[in-house]
Amino acid sequence: MQELSLIKEILDKVSVVAMDKYTHRADLKVSSKLNAVDLLTEADEYLQDLITERILAQFPDDTIVGEELGSDVLPNDIKSRRAWVIDPIDGTQNFVRGLYAFFGISIGFVDQGEVLAGGVHLPTIDQQFLASKGLGATRNGSPIQVSDKPTLNVARIEIDYGNPIHRDDIMYAFEDVVREAGEVRSHCAAVVGLCSVACGEMDAYYHTHLKPWDFAGAQIIVQESGGTVCQINGDPIDVYEVGTSILATNGPLQNESLERIRIKS
Amino acid sequence: MQELSLIKEILDKVSVVAMDKYTHRADLKVSSKLNAVDLLTEADEYLQDLITERILAQFPDDTIVGEELGSDVLPNDIKSRRAWVIDPIDGTQNFVRGLYAFFGISIGFVDQGEVLAGGVHLPTIDQQFLASKGLGATRNGSPIQVSDKPTLNVARIEIDYGNPIHRDDIMYAFEDVVREAGEVRSHCAAVVGLCSVACGEMDAYYHTHLKPWDFAGAQIIVQESGGTVCQINGDPIDVYEVGTSILATNGPLQNESLERIRIKS
Numbered sequence: 001m002q003e004l005s006l007i008k009e010i011l012d013k014v015s016v017v018a019m020d021k022y023t024h025r026a027d028l029k030v031s032s033k034l035n036a037v038d039l040l041t042e043a044d045e046y047l048q049d050l051i052t053e054r055i056l057a058q059f060p061d062d063t064i065v066g067e068e069l070g071s072d073v074l075p076n077d078i079k080s081r082r083a084w085v086i087d088p089i090d091g092t093q094n095f096v097r098g099l100y101a102f103f104g105i106s107i108g109f110v111d112q113g114e115v116l117a118g119g120v121h122l123p124t125i126d127q128q129f130l131a132s133k134g135l136g137a138t139r140n141g142s143p144i145q146v147s148d149k150p151t152l153n154v155a156r157i158e159i160d161y162g163n164p165i166h167r168d169d170i171m172y173a174f175e176d177v178v179r180e181a182g183e184v185r186s187h188c189a190a191v192v193g194l195c196s197v198a199c200g201e202m203d204a205y206y207h208t209h210l211k212p213w214d215f216a217g218a219q220i221i222v223q224e225s226g227g228t229v230c231q232i233n234g235d236p237i238d239v240y241e242v243g244t245s246i247l248a249t250n251g252p253l254q255n256e257s258l259e260r261i262r263i264k265s
Numbered sequence: 266m267q268e269l270s271l272i273k274e275i276l277d278k279v280s281v282v283a284m285d286k287y288t289h290r291a292d293l294k295v296s297s298k299l300n301a302v303d304l305l306t307e308a309d310e311y312l313q314d315l316i317t318e319r320i321l322a323q324f325p326d327d328t329i330v331g332e333e334l335g336s337d338v339l340p341n342d343i344k345s346r347r348a349w350v351i352d353p354i355d356g357t358q359n360f361v362r363g364l365y366a367f368f369g370i371s372i373g374f375v376d377q378g379e380v381l382a383g384g385v386h387l388p389t390i391d392q393q394f395l396a397s398k399g400l401g402a403t404r405n406g407s408p409i410q411v412s413d414k415p416t417l418n419v420a421r422i423e424i425d426y427g428n429p430i431h432r433d434d435i436m437y438a439f440e441d442v443v444r445e446a447g448e449v450r451s452h453c454a455a456v457v458g459l460c461s462v463a464c465g466e467m468d469a470y471y472h473t474h475l476k477p478w479d480f481a482g483a484q485i486i487v488q489e490s491g492g493t494v495c496q497i498n499g500d501p502i503d504v505y506e507v508g509t510s511i512l513a514t515n516g517p518l519q520n521e522s523l524e525r526i527r528i529k530s
Binding site (some may be wrong): 034037093097098100102121122125153154156159161167168171175178179180181182183184185186187188192195196199200201246 | 301357362363424426432433440443444445446449450453457464490
């Protein structure tokens with residue numbers, strides 16, 4: 001698939017640049033977006049430009065959707081377009097400050113509202129995840145699959161505590177899940193969390209408010225690894241819904257998670 | 266200081282062995298201790314023996330205190346002894362299953378109940394933290410210090426959700442802290458969390474139930490980096506209290522944390 005090959009080519013190239021930026025992060029200008037913990041670096045913008053240029057060189061009529069492009073309001077006809085949903089650095093806070101550097105570059109290719117190919121690269125551990133619809137998912141070229149943990153009490157899950165503006169919603173929704181789970185993690189880089197589920201190193205990932213670029217590239221990797229992705233009320237995900245909830249699981253944990261997630265009436 | 270030199274020498278050597286065990290972790294036998302998520306690997310035992318042998322070769326009369334040594338019940342006169350409190354792999358769950366491998370080797374040297382030297386090595390990112398009383402703390406040889414984040418709402422904190430048997434206590438104690446904090450993480454390897462505070466990449470770390478080997482090596486690293494370590498009610502830490510709570514901060518966050526932590530009456 002041409003689009004998947006392009007995603008791989010871009011990730012191979014951009015991950016090297018990202019790693020270089022990470023190594024020299026002390027020199028980067030960092031600004032705040034929404035609030036003190038919602039950060040943007042020069043590196044985000046630089047990498048986004050690199051990705052965008054390369055996509056448009058090959059597919060000049062396609063649409064680019066991305067965090068740093070002011071895409072919170074999407075074109076009305078987005079669902080009839082071919083689009084690329086990108087996040088040059090998902091986990092910018094970790095990029096800026098993390099002892100362990102949880103961040104990923106994410107690219108999803110969407111046609112008519114359906115994700116058909118996706119890729120995520122985690123530069124500091126040099127792991128590249130790729131998937132395309134119906135053809136499975138890989139990590140550094142080897143097929144991956146989700147875990148078989150059957151119940152929450154033996155599972156490792158990630159609650160993404162996200163930005164403080166959503167904290168109350170997150171704490172409310174997942175209180176019973178946190179209480180029940182075997183192990184609880186919070187790494188706060190959505191594409192990393194989703195890829196952890198895909199490769200079986202985590203069993204479920206939960207968030208109440210994600211934007212398209214936080215999951216488009218990774219959602220298909222979970223699905224093609226045998227996992228499930230839906231909203232926290234069980235409804236299907238819409239890749240263009242800005243602020244969607246997400247529940248990604250290994251499969252067996254989906255029903256128990258839906259039973260334990262608290263939905264405000 | 267002779268003891269700190271020994272800690273460094275052991276960490277230099279054992280971290281290489283640990284990294285090799287991590288690389289070949291698929292071959293390791295894993296058993297459960299307390300429950301399904303409290304794990305022990307052959308690597309824990311092997312590394313503990315290496316560490317113990319080397320210490321006793323130089324200080325044959327000293328006492329070794331460690332997780333895999335059945336040290337939950339300590340000798341009555343432990344506070345009059347010279348002792349080494351060790352954890353060959355803190356974060357065994359992450360060692361076994363983590364995409365990002367959060368685990369550390371920890372050694373603390375204690376005399377008369379006071380930690381006088383400590384070291385932690387994080388093999389997968391090859392970072393070594395060392396400290397001795399009154400002489401400051403280093404990471405890979407360079408001095409480190411805690412952050413200057415003044416308030417929780419702009420801070421990155423770690424709530425260690427730990428084992429399910431303590432989950433209710435943890436959720437209760439830190440509910441208001443989680444609600445207030447700028448960023449919440451949970452990596453679940455105490456010595457890593459404490460070193461993250463020491464080097465200023467995290468601002469505070471919270472737990473309700475730690476054992477001596479989970480913090481002895483790292484506690485002094487936080488203190489010698491300018492941070493604070495106490496129990497969650499503000500009382501001083503006793504390094505030999507099995508199941509102590511811990512609040513480690515950059516300093517400015519201590520008072521606000523103590524105000525927001527909920528103590529069961």
